[in-house]
Amino acid sequence: MSEDEVIVGCILEDSWLTLEQMAAACGVEPGWLLQHLQEGLIPHAECLGGTWRFSGAAILRTRRMLQMERDFDAAPELAALVADLLEEIDRLRARLHWLEPSA
Amino acid sequence: MRYQDYYKILGVPRDASQEDIRKAFRKLARKYHPDVSKEPDAEERMKQINEAYAVLSDPDKRAAYDRLGSSWEAGQEFQPPPGWDAGFEFTRKGYGPFDAADFSDFFAELFGRRGRGGFTAGGMRMQGEDQHARIELDIEDSFHGTTRRIALRLPQYDSQGRLQWVERNLNVKIPRGVHEGQIIRLAGQGAPGLGGGPPGDLLLEVHFKPHPKLRVEGRDLHMRLPIAPWEAALGAEIPLELPGGSVKVRIPAGTQSGRQLRVRGRGLPSEPPGDLILQAQVVVPPADTPRAREIYETMARELNFDPRRRG
Numbered sequence: 419m420s421e422d423e424v425i426v427g428c429i430l431e432d433s434w435l436t437l438e439q440m441a442a443a444c445g446v447e448p449g450w451l452l453q454h455l456q457e458g459l460i461p462h463a464e465c466l467g468g469t470w471r472f473s474g475a476a477i478l479r480t481r482r483m484l485q486m487e488r489d490f491d492a493a494p495e496l497a498a499l500v501a502d503l504l505e506e507i508d509r510l511r512a513r514l515h516w517l518e519p520s521a
Numbered sequence: 522m523r524y525q526d527y528y529k530i531l532g533v534p535r536d537a538s539q540e541d542i543r544k545a546f547r548k549l550a551r552k553y554h555p556d557v558s559k560e561p562d563a564e565e566r567m568k569q570i571n572e573a574y575a576v577l578s579d580p581d582k583r584a585a586y587d588r589l590g591s592s593w594e595a596g597q598e599f600q601p602p603p604g605w606d607a608g609f610e611f612t613r614k615g616y617g618p619f620d621a622a623d624f625s626d627f628f629a630e631l632f633g634r635r636g637r638g639g640f641t642a643g644g645m646r647m648q649g650e651d652q653h654a655r656i657e658l659d660i661e662d663s664f665h666g667t668t669r670r671i672a673l674r675l676p677q678y679d680s681q682g683r684l685q686w687v688e689r690n691l692n693v694k695i696p697r698g699v700h701e702g703q704i705i706r707l708a709g710q711g712a713p714g715l716g717g718g719p720p721g722d723l724l725l726e727v728h729f730k731p732h733p734k735l736r737v738e739g740r741d742l743h744m745r746l747p748i749a750p751w752e753a754a755l756g757a758e759i760p761l762e763l764p765g766g767s768v769k770v771r772i773p774a775g776t777q778s779g780r781q782l783r784v785r786g787r788g789l790p791s792e793p794p795g796d797l798i799l800q801a802q803v804v805v806p807p808a809d810t811p812r813a814r815e816i817y818e819t820m821a822r823e824l825n826f827d828p829r830r831r832g
Contacts, residue, residue: 423692424692424693424694425691425693425694425704425710426693427693427695427706428696428705428706429695429698438832441724442650442651443651443653443722443724445650472704474702474704475702475703475704477704477724478702478726479705481653482556488549489546489677504556504557507556511740512701512736512737513736513738516743
């Protein structure tokens, strides 16, 4: 590909990911995802007529959960709780940064 | 290529048990977790720790690594001796593509060879792995769209099946309306496929650089709106310059500091567009001239106002 060619990006929110695409994006088996979906541990996903679809925000969350399970042998529920807390920290940090720009 | 001392990285002796290695890894993984660590080089350290653990937690990889000998110093110029890995079969356990892409040249040279189980497709046709990168944008980019040049380090196999790192520069068109945390997919720009399989995708995670005046929450834009006491008391129409163009905001009479005003549809452009949320902040003019002092004294005398006795 030439250096000057421009690649057009597409926002994942506009095009939902299938189970297989999501598994590839996170480096996990589809079965791992299904198991976590059935336990209700991955929000940002919905089931339409028996087919799962995922929004882009699910990728970061799933990667965080995977890291917790892999690095610390965390139970899936605990990994999901940590992911919830990290998402909350992200939100609060953004707000804090605005209130106190030096923070 | 520099030698990596995996035992030193995890802080364990060369004869450490698997249990000691696991404990050392967990302790460090907690200390350098990129989301919570206060250490300035947490991300870089975490990559090294992950790499060291990927080798030392796998008995075959550890045995092959040990065979290199203990006389090497970390950072020393290194070339593996021929046949150093004979008799070992490497397997990959639970490490996603984003971890492997972060590993050093040293790791890629030792364990990243196609046909040894490191990153193989077992002779099958297989799609390349998706790759992840982070991209920092200005809030303004979401309003107008932009083209960004990004530099990436991507794994690629040479004709001998060895994994090599290749620097690639891409010009990426970022669509209008992106917001924080969204993923932009560049189809077919990830790792090359194996056995003639299609390449994976490149997934860019969007983050906005801090802005002096604006804060983004989802699709909504937040902004402080400084107003004069008379604008707050009497109401006013205030013109504002925003990344998406200028807008006139009507302040209702009796607005207090901290009051939020929502301007529908003037947040980030998307379907539906976000809102602009203004937080009123009454700014008191200084009493630094005799005339200004006189005005304040008149107010104090005639308004009969005690802010500590309001309902």
